[in-house]
Amino acid sequence: MAKPSVSASPSSTPLLKDELDIVIPTIRNLDFLEMWRPFFQPYHLIIVQDGDPSKVIKVPEGFDYELYNRNDINKILGPKASCISFKDSACRCFGYMVSKKKYIYTIDDDCFVAKDPTGKEINALEQHIKNLLCPSTPFFFNTLYDPYRYGADFVRGYPFSLREGVPTAVSHGLWLNIPDYDAPTQLVKPLERNTRYVDAVMTIPKGTLFPMCGMNLAFDRELIGPAMYFGLMGDGQPIGRYDDMWAGWCIKVICDHLGLGVKTGLPYIWHSKASNPFVNLKKEYKGIYWQEELIPFFQSVALPKECTSVQKCYLELSKQVKAKLGKVDDYFNKLADAMITWIEAWDELNPSTATAAKLPNGSSK
Amino acid sequence: MAKPSVSASPSSTPLLKDELDIVIPTIRNLDFLEMWRPFFQPYHLIIVQDGDPSKVIKVPEGFDYELYNRNDINKILGPKASCISFKDSACRCFGYMVSKKKYIYTIDDDCFVAKDPTGKEINALEQHIKNLLCPSTPFFFNTLYDPYRYGADFVRGYPFSLREGVPTAVSHGLWLNIPDYDAPTQLVKPLERNTRYVDAVMTIPKGTLFPMCGMNLAFDRELIGPAMYFGLMGDGQPIGRYDDMWAGWCIKVICDHLGLGVKTGLPYIWHSKASNPFVNLKKEYKGIYWQEELIPFFQSVALPKECTSVQKCYLELSKQVKAKLGKVDDYFNKLADAMITWIEAWDELNPSTATAAKLPNGSSK
Numbered sequence: 084m085a086k087p088s089v090s091a092s093p094s095s096t097p098l099l100k101d102e103l104d105i106v107i108p109t110i111r112n113l114d115f116l117e118m119w120r121p122f123f124q125p126y127h128l129i130i131v132q133d134g135d136p137s138k139v140i141k142v143p144e145g146f147d148y149e150l151y152n153r154n155d156i157n158k159i160l161g162p163k164a165s166c167i168s169f170k171d172s173a174c175r176c177f178g179y180m181v182s183k184k185k186y187i188y189t190i191d192d193d194c195f196v197a198k199d200p201t202g203k204e205i206n207a208l209e210q211h212i213k214n215l216l217c218p219s220t221p222f223f224f225n226t227l228y229d230p231y232r233y234g235a236d237f238v239r240g241y242p243f244s245l246r247e248g249v250p251t252a253v254s255h256g257l258w259l260n261i262p263d264y265d266a267p268t269q270l271v272k273p274l275e276r277n278t279r280y281v282d283a284v285m286t287i288p289k290g291t292l293f294p295m296c297g298m299n300l301a302f303d304r305e306l307i308g309p310a311m312y313f314g315l316m317g318d319g320q321p322i323g324r325y326d327d328m329w330a331g332w333c334i335k336v337i338c339d340h341l342g343l344g345v346k347t348g349l350p351y352i353w354h355s356k357a358s359n360p361f362v363n364l365k366k367e368y369k370g371i372y373w374q375e376e377l378i379p380f381f382q383s384v385a386l387p388k389e390c391t392s393v394q395k396c397y398l399e400l401s402k403q404v405k406a407k408l409g410k411v412d413d414y415f416n417k418l419a420d421a422m423i424t425w426i427e428a429w430d431e432l433n434p435s436t437a438t439a440a441k442l443p444n445g446s447s448k
Numbered sequence: 449m450a451k452p453s454v455s456a457s458p459s460s461t462p463l464l465k466d467e468l469d470i471v472i473p474t475i476r477n478l479d480f481l482e483m484w485r486p487f488f489q490p491y492h493l494i495i496v497q498d499g500d501p502s503k504v505i506k507v508p509e510g511f512d513y514e515l516y517n518r519n520d521i522n523k524i525l526g527p528k529a530s531c532i533s534f535k536d537s538a539c540r541c542f543g544y545m546v547s548k549k550k551y552i553y554t555i556d557d558d559c560f561v562a563k564d565p566t567g568k569e570i571n572a573l574e575q576h577i578k579n580l581l582c583p584s585t586p587f588f589f590n591t592l593y594d595p596y597r598y599g600a601d602f603v604r605g606y607p608f609s610l611r612e613g614v615p616t617a618v619s620h621g622l623w624l625n626i627p628d629y630d631a632p633t634q635l636v637k638p639l640e641r642n643t644r645y646v647d648a649v650m651t652i653p654k655g656t657l658f659p660m661c662g663m664n665l666a667f668d669r670e671l672i673g674p675a676m677y678f679g680l681m682g683d684g685q686p687i688g689r690y691d692d693m694w695a696g697w698c699i700k701v702i703c704d705h706l707g708l709g710v711k712t713g714l715p716y717i718w719h720s721k722a723s724n725p726f727v728n729l730k731k732e733y734k735g736i737y738w739q740e741e742l743i744p745f746f747q748s749v750a751l752p753k754e755c756t757s758v759q760k761c762y763l764e765l766s767k768q769v770k771a772k773l774g775k776v777d778d779y780f781n782k783l784a785d786a787m788i789t790w791i792e793a794w795d796e797l798n799p800s801t802a803t804a805a806k807l808p809n810g811s812s813k
Contacts, residue, residue: 200565223743224658226620226712227627227642234644236637239630240659240693242743243736255591262592265604272601277592279599283646288656293589294605328605347591371608378588378607 096213100125103186103212106178110134112141115192120145122196122206126188129178131156134170151177163431166424171317172297173326176425179304179311180432186215187308188301190352197259197353200280210350211254211301214284218248219344221289228283228348252307252343253334256299257281258354263296265324265371266364269357284348289339292381295331299352302334305436306343309393310334312425315418322414323366325374329418332381337396340386369412376411380404394426401426461578465490468551468577471543475499477506480557485510487561487571491553494543496521499535516542528796531789536682537662538691541790544669544676545797551580552673553666555717562624562718565645575715576619576666579649583613584709586654593648593713617672617708618699621664622646623719628661630689630736631729634722649713654704657746660696664717667699670801671708674758675699677790680783687779688731690739694783697746702761705751734777741776745769759791766791 105123107113108131116123120143128148132140136152156177157164167177172191179187188208197205217231222245230237230246237246262277287293302311310333313326338345384403390396401422408415430436470488472478473496481488485508493513497505501517521542522529532542537556544552553573562570582596587610595602595611602611627642652658667676675698678691703710749768755761766787773780795801 224652224656224712226622226658226661227644228646234640234642236627236629236633236640238659239628239633239661239689239732240696240739241630242739243632244740245743257591262601263604264601265606267608268601268604275599275601277599279592279647281593281646281648282644283648287589288653290655291589291653293591294603296591296604324604331605347589367604374605374607375609378610 096209097216098125099186099212102184103188103208104129104178104182104184105208106131106175106182106187106189107192108133108172108175108178108189109140109192110138111192113143113192114141115195116143116146118196122208126208127184129182131174131178133172133174149181151181159432160428163424163428166312166315166421166428168313168316168320168326169318171320171323171326173313173316175297176311176313176326176330179308180429182304185303185305186212186301187304187311189297190300191298191354193354193356194258194298195353195355197351199351200282205350205352207256207299207350207352208301210284211256214254214346214349215251215301215303217251219251219286219346220245220248221286221339221344224288225285228285229346232284249342249344250303250306251346252303252338253295253345254301255293255295255331255345255347256301256350256352257348258296258298259351261354261357263294263298263354266360266367267371269360269363273357273360280351281348284346287335287345287347292332292335292378293345293347295327295334297327297330298354299350300327307334307338307393308433309426309429309436310337310397312397312422315414315421320414321412322369322373324363325367325370328370328374332377333397333400336381336384336386336400337393340390340396341393369414373411377408380407394430397426398423461574462581463490464551464577467549468553468573469494469543469547469549470573471496471540471547471552471554472557473498473537473540473543473554474505474557475503476557478508478557479506480560481508481511483561487573491573492549494547496539496543498537498539514546516546524797525793528789528793531677531680531786531793533678533681533685533691534683536685536688536691538678538681540662541676541678541691541695544673545794547669550668550670551577551666552669552676554662555665556663556719558719558721559623559663560718560720562716564716565647570715570717572621572664572715572717573666575649576621579619579711579714580616580666580668582616584616584651584711585610585613586651586704586709589653590650593650594711597649614707614709615668615671616711617668617703618660618710619666620658620660620696620710620712621666621715621717622713623661623663624716626719626722628659628663628719631725631732632736634725634728638722638725645716646713649711652700652710652712657697657700657743658710658712660692660699662692662695663719664715665692672699672703672758673798674791674794674801675702675762677762677787680779680786685779686777687734687738689728690732690735693735693739697742698762698765701746701749701751701765702758705755705761706758734779738776742773745772759795762791763788 132152405419770784
C-alpha cells in the first residue's frame with residue numbers, strides 16, 4: 084500500500100462492500116444493528132443463529148443478509164456438521180466457511196459503536212479494513228507503533244530490508260467499557276471498566292502468542308480462513324469461552340510460519356454487558372487449567388517446510404495436537420479430529436482454494 | 449508490586465531520590481534544565497561533557513551534580529578510557545559506570561517537558577520509575593497493554609502462571625514533536641512531526657528486537673548496567689548514531705536470556721530540534737548497511753546456560769561479535785575488544801558487583 088506523501092492528507096479507505104462479509108453469531112433479535120446501520124448497511128451479513136432453530140430472529144429492515152440455524156448447518160454439512168459447536172458463539176466459524184468473500188468481519192451482538200476521545204463515533208469496520216490492507220511488521224518492533232500510519236514511520240535503527248512488511252492476515256480490535264476478562268478476574272473486579280483509549284495499531288511480533296478475542300475481529304479469508312476454526316465448545320463439550328483463544332493460537336503459529344501478519348489495537352467497539360462470571364467460571368475452569376499446557380505447546384510448535392498452505396499447516400497442527408495434547412485430556416483427541424473435519428468441510432464448500440490442501444493420507448482433494 | 453484494589457486510586461510513585469542518578473551528555477550550557485527543575489531538582493545529576501574539555505559548561509543554580517570532561521575520564525580510567533567514545537553522545541555511558549545508584553535516567557539536552565492531551569506537563573521521570581518498579585510480561589502479549597496499570601488487567605486467555613511477570617530492567621520512553629528518524633527518513637520527510645500521544649506502556653516480547661533510543665531512557669543498573677555500553681562511535685570511528693541501537697540489541701538479548709523485562713511507550717518528552725540530516729547521513733551510512741547483518745546476528749545469538757550474570761553474558765557476546773561480525777568489518781573486532789575493556793572498567797569502578805563476572809581466561813576478578 085502506498086504511503087501518503089509528506090503533505091497529503093490521510094488516504095481514504097476503500098469500502099470493499101463486495102469483498103467483505105459481516106458474520107454475527109446470535110440467539111436474539113438483532114436490534115443492535117440499528118446503531119451500526121450507517122456503517123454496516125452496505126455489506127452483506129451472515130447470521131449464524133445459535134440454540135433453538137425454531138426461534139425466529141428479527142433482523143432490522145434494510146439489511147442484506149443470509150441466516151443459518153442449526154438445521155441449515157446440519158443440512159449443508161451432513162455428518163461433518165459435528166465440527167461446528169452448538170450453544171456457544173464458536174458456531175460463528177460456520178459463517179466464515181460459507182462466505183464467498185475475501186474478507187470477514189465478525190462482531191458480537193452486545194457490541195455497540197464506541198466514541199473516540201473527541202466524541203466522534205468510531206467506524207470500526209473502516210479501521211479493520213485499513214489494518215488489513217496495510218502491511219504488518221512481525222520481524223522487528225517499531226517503537227512508534229504502525230509505521231504505515233499517517234504521521235508515523237519507521238524509526239532510526241529499523242532495518243531497511245524489513246520496511247516493506249508482510250501481508251496482514253488478521254486485525255484484532257479492542258473494547259471500551261466491559262473489558263474481556265476471564266471469570267476469576269470478573270469476580271475480583273466486577274466494577275472495572277476499560278476507559279483508556281490507546282490510539283495505536285501494532286503488529287504482534289513473530290514468535291509471540293496473544294489472547295485473540297472474537298468479539299471484534301477481522302481477517303483475510305484467502306490468507307488465513309481455513310485456520311480460523313473456533314473449535315469444539317458449548318453443548319456436549321467440557322469447555323467454553325476458549326473458542327477464540329484456540330483459533331488465536333492456531334492462526335498465530337500458522338501466520339508466523341507462512342510469513343503473514345497479525346495486528347492488534349484500534350478499532351474499539353463499546354462492549355455493553357458483562358456476561359455472568361459464575362456461568363463463565365463453569366465454562367472456563369478446565370480451559371484455565373489446560374491452558375498452562377496449551378501455551379507451551381503452541382510456543383514450541385514447529386511446522387515443517389512442506390506446509391506451504393494454510394490447510395497443510397492446519398492438518399499438521401491437528402496431528403501434533405493429537406500427539407502432544409491427547410494425553411492432557413481425551414478432549415484434545417476429539418478436537419484434533421474435528422480440526423480435520425473442519426478442513427474437509429472447508430474444502431468442500433470452497434473447492435477453488437481446496438487444491439492447495441492435502442489430506443493426511445496424501446491424496447489431494 | 450501490589451496491584452491497586454478495585455476502588456483504590458492509582459498508587460503514588462516513590463521518588464527514589466537517593467537511588468537514581470540522571471545522566472546527561474552535553475557540549476553546551478544546560479539551560480534546558482530550567483524547564484525540568486520541578487521534576488529533576490531532587491536528584492543527583494551526572495553530566496558527561498563531550499568535546500573540548502577546556503570549555504566551561506554552565507549548570508543552572510540549585511542542581512546537585514558532578515561533571516566529567518574528557519580529562520577526567522582519561523584520569524579515572526587510564527588506558528581503559530579507550531572504550532569511552534569521544535565527540536559522540538555515546539560518551540554518556542561513562543556516567544552509568546561512575547554512578548553508585550540503583551537506577552539511571554538518561555536524557556538529551558534538547559529534550560523538554562511534553563504535555564499530555566489534557567495539557568498537563570508530563571513528569572517523565574515519575575513514569576519511568578513506575579515502569580521500572582512494576583513487572584514486565586515478556587512471555588505472552590496482553591492486548592490491553594500494561595496489565596499492572598490502574599484500570600487494566602490481564603485479559604481472558606492470559607495464562608495465570610505468567611501473571612506475576614518478571615523484573616523490569618529497562619524503560620524506553622518516546623518523543624513528541626521531532627521523531628527519532630534516520631537520516632534518509634529525515635531527508636524524505638523533513639516536516640513530519642510526531643503529534644500522536646499513545647497512552648500505553650508495553651513489554652517488548654521475548655525474542656523481539658527493537659530500536660532503543662538513548663534520548664529518554666531509564667534502567668536498573670543493578671539488573672542490566674554492565675550491558676548498557678554505547679560502543680565506539682564518533683571521533684576516530686567509522687560510525688555514529690548507532691550507540692543506543694547497539695546497546696539496545698545487546699541489552700535485549702541479555703534480558704531475554706536472564707528473564708528480565710524491557711518496556712516501551714510512556715513517558716513522552718518534547719524533542720525540540722531535528723539534527724542535521726546531511727551530517728547524520730555521513731555518520732549513519734555504514735550503520736545502515738551493517739545493520740542488515742547485525743540484526744540477523746542478534747536474532748540468532750544464543751547465550752549458554754553458564755552465563756548467569758550480565759557480565760558473563762556480555763563477555764560471551766563480545767566473543768560472538770568477534771567471531772561472527774569481525775568478517776563484516778574490522779571495526780567489529782575493535783568493538784568486541786572495547787566491550788571487554790568496558791566490563792573490566794565497570795568491574796574496577798563497581799567492585800561489589802564485579803564478583804559475578806569472569807573474564808574470558810577464566811580468572812575471576
